[in-house]
Amino acid sequence: MRKDTKFGISDKRGRAQTSSDPYLPEEGLKETSVCGSCQSVYRNKRWYTDPAGFEEARKSKDVGWVTCPACRKVAEHYPEGIVTLRGSYLWEHEEEIRNILKNEESKARAKNPLERIISVDRQGDDLCIETTEQKLAEHLGRALHKAHQGDLRVSWTDEHSVCRVTWERRA
Ligand SMILES: [Zn+2]
Incomplete structure (x- = not known):
């Protein structure tokens, strides 16, 4: 079993520095955003599975409606x-x-x-x-x-x- 230690150590590291994932750039995302397709919630710079948070966020005017990176990868x-x-x-x-x-x-x-x-x-x-x-x-x-x-x-x-x-x- 071989493993390159460059990737996969932790989400944060993979994302911030070494990932070339074109779906992750998060500029332009509102501080709180939700995915209209899977209802994931984006907050504090990461995505969460959080049904209660979604219900709360959807009532707020200051929420961004987007398609999350995973739903885009599935669709594309x-x-x-x-x-x-x-x-x-x-x-x-x-x-x-x-x-x-x-x-x-x-x-x-x-x-x-x-x-x-x-x-x-x-x-x-x-x-x-x-x-x-x-x-x-x-x-x-x-x-x-x-x-x-x-x-x-x-x-x-x-x-x-x-x-x-x-x-x-x-x-
Ligand atoms: Zn989604």
């Missing part, structure tokens, strides 16, 4: 994480594995609404998952590895700041 199909699962074991445990992916996404999203699965597609004998954030791709790979062992590889490409994760288990 801009993955920063690509997870490829392969091996016969995968198809024998497909439901279980899909549930892990779903649960881990919900947990990640509760903490950071910008972490989302864009798509889960079967491509031949592989299952390919695209995520909005690199960190989530790595997280999904690690969660699978923890629950089902197998071989995990995590690599980062600098040019596009994409995290590629491959997990494989034959039997």
Whole structure:
């Protein structure tokens, strides 16, 4: 397992200094903004999953209505994480594995609404998952590895700041 320490240490660091994520520049966002599409709330320079905060913010006149970076990435199909699962074991445990992916996404999203699965597609004998954030791709790979062992590889490409994760288990 190889990991470039440049990315993924923490959200803040990735965002402020090393991320080349074109969706994150936040100039022009009002101090409090909400995403009209997923109802995430932007406050203190980050996005939150906060239904109560959303209800409160929507009544305020001084709130900005925007589409958050995650919703834009989903709409424009801009993955920063690509997870490829392969091996016969995968198809024998497909439901279980899909549930892990779903649960881990919900947990990640509760903490950071910008972490989302864009798509889960079967491509031949592989299952390919695209995520909005690199960190989530790595997280999904690690969660699978923890629950089902197998071989995990995590690599980062600098040019596009994409995290590629491959997990494989034959039997
Ligand atoms: Zn959104």
